[in-house]
Amino acid sequence: MERIAVLERFDVDRVRKDFPILTRTVNGKPLVYLDNGATTQKPQQVIDAIVDYYTQLNSNVHRGVHHLSQLATDAFEVTRRKLRPFLNAAYEHEIIFTKGTTEAINLVASCYGKAFVNAGDEIVISAMEHHSNIVPWQMLCEEQGAILKVIPINEAGELDMDVYQATVGSRTKMVAITYVSNALGTINPVKEIIDVAHAAGAPVLLDAAQAVQHLPVDVQALDVDFLAFSGHKVYGPTGIGVLYGKEKWLNAMPPYQGGGEMIKEVSFAQTTYNELPFKYEAGTPNIEAGVCLAHAVDYLTAIGLDQIARHEQELLDYATERLLSIPGIRIVGTAKQKSSVVSFLLGGVHPYDVGVILDKLGIAVRTGHHCTQPLMDRYGIPGTVRASIAMYNTKEDIDALVAGVERAAAMLL
Incomplete structure (x- = not known):
């Protein structure tokens, strides 16, 4: 072929x-x-890469000194290196692997919420959000006593930006908005959304599950704080997702899960956490999907x-x-x-x-x-x-x- x-x-x-x-x-x-x-x-390139991983590389990553483990680790980390320019992230360690967009949003809602959201604070979303960008913030608001604000849309399916600008203020602790609506196809004015939020001191998370496979995305030009997408929507395998986060936020937030890989030192008295990106990657990852996502990124980039x-x-x-x-x-x-x-x-x-x-x-x-x-x-x-x-x-x-x-x-x- x-x-x-x-x-x-x-x-x-x-x-x-x-x-x-x-x-x-x-x-x-x-x-x-x-x-x-x-x-x-x-594409066949991704399918071939899946077969090649299991026939040539299969081993756990980051922990082994033996040859296969080193090969698997190198292949896994190649994907992180390729995702940095794909999104134009400043650093490779700003790329966190997750199971998908849903887990990435839940990670931010949980970790950012624990560190920065208190009773009476406000989270801003829109009326066109996927459930994955509604429910985690509802859960956070229930846990912390925060308030969920929803920006309406017009009949065409466009955000009411006047209401948005009037809503974001000193109590806003996060704006979480879809880049492209999965149900309507609307491309939101995300740069304007980010600028308004930042003027009020609030970070922004973009659900980019329907964006990165359709149009170029530059996280530095957007100045977005968090961005999430899924591998299976960009011609890659299922079970792998990407969370981009600005270094300052990822360092300031607590870990999402505890276990192997996300630790530096463990004793019964105290645990210290690993450096980025491993702080947020507890346990054995979906190695095959992580390795093969690089081939999907290559495919998109070549075209x-x-x-x-x-x-x-x-x-x-x-x-x-x-x-x-x-x-x-x-x-x-x-x-x-x-x-x-x-x-x-x-x-x-x-x-x-x-x-x-x-x-x-x-x-x-x-x-x-x-x-x-x-x-x-x-x-x-x-x-x-x-x-x-x-x-x-x-x-x-x-x-x-x-x-x-x-x-x-x-x-x-």
């Missing part, structure tokens, strides 16, 4: 050759995979996020136009700045029923509330059908989706 080198121009046909699952059929139909917001498919963004924007515009040509279609989320998500409803039909028909045609979409129940409540709907686009999708995929929705309309309306 041909491997991706650095591409001078985006060639979707060439990219698709690297994803073996895209050649399979579902229910006797060619697979049209439009559930990339939930997880992305894996180029700017080229990926242009291709996906073209598909987003095409999908939006074609879907709106179907009578009864309502698109939920029409922000001026959007990433590659189209959420829609078909008349009064329940999203699940549309999804079942599409599945019979080999088309994979997501239906339901997308772990954003408060957002669905804001629109007064049970959920949506969500088509989420990746770099390997094509206009032919969109045409198949539209034909499937038209068939559903003929059957259900």
